[in-house]
Amino acid sequence: MRGLEARYGPIAAVRGVDLDVCRGEIVALLGANGAGKTSTLQAIVGLLPARRGLVEFAGEDVSGLPAEKIVRRGIALTPEGRRLFATLTVAENLALGGGDEATRERLLERFPVLRERLDQPAGSLSGGEQQQLAIARSLMSRPMLLLLDEPTLGLAPKLIASVFDLIARLREEERVSILLVEQNVHRALDVCDRAYVMRTGSVEAQGTPEELRGAGVERAYLGVA
Amino acid sequence: MHELVQNVINGLSLGSTYALLALGLALVFSIMGLINFAHGELFTIGGYTMWWLFDRGVPWPLVVVLTPLVCGVAAMLMERAAFRPLRGATLVTLLITSFAVSYFLQTVFQIGISAAPEGIELPGWVNDTVHVGSYTIASVKLVTTAVTLVALVALTLFLRRTRLGVSMRAAAEDFEVLRLMGVNANRVVLFAFAVSGVLAGLAALLFFATTAAVDPTTGTPLVINAFIAVILGGLGSLPGAVVAGFVLGFAEVLFESRLPGSATAFSNAFVLLVIIGLLLVRPQGLLGRPAGLT
Numbered sequence: 001m002r003g004l005e006a007r008y009g010p011i012a013a014v015r016g017v018d019l020d021v022c023r024g025e026i027v028a029l030l031g032a033n034g035a036g037k038t039s040t041l042q043a044i045v046g047l048l049p050a051r052r053g054l055v056e057f058a059g060e061d062v063s064g065l066p067a068e069k070i071v072r073r074g075i076a077l078t079p080e081g082r083r084l085f086a087t088l089t090v091a092e093n094l095a096l097g098g099g100d101e102a103t104r105e106r107l108l109e110r111f112p113v114l115r116e117r118l119d120q121p122a123g124s125l126s127g128g129e130q131q132q133l134a135i136a137r138s139l140m141s142r143p144m145l146l147l148l149d150e151p152t153l154g155l156a157p158k159l160i161a162s163v164f165d166l167i168a169r170l171r172e173e174e175r176v177s178i179l180l181v182e183q184n185v186h187r188a189l190d191v192c193d194r195a196y197v198m199r200t201g202s203v204e205a206q207g208t209p210e211e212l213r214g215a216g217v218e219r220a221y222l223g224v225a
Numbered sequence: 226m227h228e229l230v231q232n233v234i235n236g237l238s239l240g241s242t243y244a245l246l247a248l249g250l251a252l253v254f255s256i257m258g259l260i261n262f263a264h265g266e267l268f269t270i271g272g273y274t275m276w277w278l279f280d281r282g283v284p285w286p287l288v289v290v291l292t293p294l295v296c297g298v299a300a301m302l303m304e305r306a307a308f309r310p311l312r313g314a315t316l317v318t319l320l321i322t323s324f325a326v327s328y329f330l331q332t333v334f335q336i337g338i339s340a341a342p343e344g345i346e347l348p349g350w351v352n353d354t355v356h357v358g359s360y361t362i363a364s365v366k367l368v369t370t371a372v373t374l375v376a377l378v379a380l381t382l383f384l385r386r387t388r389l390g391v392s393m394r395a396a397a398e399d400f401e402v403l404r405l406m407g408v409n410a411n412r413v414v415l416f417a418f419a420v421s422g423v424l425a426g427l428a429a430l431l432f433f434a435t436t437a438a439v440d441p442t443t444g445t446p447l448v449i450n451a452f453i454a455v456i457l458g459g460l461g462s463l464p465g466a467v468v469a470g471f472v473l474g475f476a477e478v479l480f481e482s483r484l485p486g487s488a489t490a491f492s493n494a495f496v497l498l499v500i501i502g503l504l505l506v507r508p509q510g511l512l513g514r515p516a517g518l519t
Contacts, residue, residue: 045405066410067401067405068404068409072407079405083402088395092395095388096391096403098406098407
């Protein structure tokens with residue numbers, strides 16, 4: 001993605017962001033609240049119209065396409081707050097994710113608790129189960145790139161560790177590249193190959209976790225020691 | 226007792242019309258957040274379709290099939306021509322558009338057909354009666370209730386068993402996330418309009434089989450009552466719209482039959498008083514929930 005700009009009305013949420021995710025990579029997008037991380041993800045999938053710039057995916061310019069078309073090209077977004085269809089059952093949520101029966105079976109093996117809850121409304125699941133469902137729903141379409149927006153938000157510490165384990169395994173087992181937006185900076189840097197740090201809509205720093213830690217980025221931009 | 230049974234039958238019959246219209250309104254509202262006041266004109270189109278077809282001697286089974294279909298297609302055209310170009314516009318803009326479409330169609334009916342009511346030449350069996358014990362019941366009223374129940378069951382199955390139906394329920398909860406599932410949002414909205422049009426067509430069949438006359442504004446008071454039913458049932462709740470449609474039908478029939486002679490002119494005011502009372506007790510409506518199509 002090159003020079004991406006997106007706005008909410010008069011407010012510039014994303015200002016000229018350049019960002020790459022290579023095949024098989026986990027890339028973290030870090031920053032304080034309001035830095036433009038979620039807006040960047042929304043601009044990638046077309047939910048927030050890009051005013052300028054280019055989003056290229058698998059060699060194709062997808063900027064300006066409607067969200068449903070971008071998603072069908074192989075990008076999936078698991079939104080912040082999970083945003084499951086609460087009154088629909090687990091099975092219906094999965095079905096809406098697309099995909100075939102074999103994919104569904106494979107994901108139910110990966111997330112066995114979902115198989116036990118197939119006929120329950122998604123809103124009745126615990127926070128951890130809902131996060132598993134949200135990720136499984138995104139994986140139903142067998143995306144090449146998975147955008148995860150704050151996947152650990154609101155989860156208990158024990159569950160947070162399991163979500164990061166899952167992210168690390170997904171790359172290997174589902175062969176999916178991941179762009180991860182996360183407030184939990186230490187954990188995100190532990191799991192990613194590279195990271196970008198955003199502030200007020202722009203990328204302020206980028207590099208490998210070691211480079212960013214060495215440069216004191218956690219303290220300088222993210223307010224963590 | 227005899228009068229009470231008669232009132233129940235009349236209430237079921239009138240309530241069926243309101244319930245079907247309210248269902249269509251509620252379905253579109255759930256997905257788009259729009260109360261489509263031009264829904265009444267879809268109902269009127271149903272009436273004119275019946276008038277035109279019967280006038281040309283088309284057999285009634287074909288009229289029964291064609292009327293909801295014509296209304297469904299008209300609803301899709303309405304979505305495509307008036308509402309799709311405004312996708313993403315504010316609710317106020319959409320609401321004003323729905324009024325504009327409503328008045329536009331009424332004017333088209335006035336200029337293109339007539340401002341005066343057109344009589345619908347219904348088949349003779351519509352006036353048949355059925356004897357159950359000591360009761361004599363108009364067969365059309367029984368058919369009305371039965372058709373409504375079948376339509377409700379069919380709609381429930383459609384919403385629960387088909388991918389498109391599940392997509393509609395999902396759209397009612399979170400339209401943006403549905404797009405993230407790769408579902409074509411325009412298609413879901415278009416089908417919601419189509420289903421609401423078919424329901425308006427069914428309501429028209431049942432209503433005009435009793436009144437046998439249609440004019441350009443026939444749908445207006447009915448869609449307002451259906452809107453009241455949607456509010457009373459709880460915005461976003463389909464069962465709520467149905468239950469409230471029947472409550473409204475029963476209340477109207479009851480007040481019209483029970484109020485003393487000079488007060489019957491105010492029966493609608495009494496119905497509205499009851500609704501205000503119910504909404505004071507349950508502001509979220511009879512079966513209202515915070516969000517979602519249930």
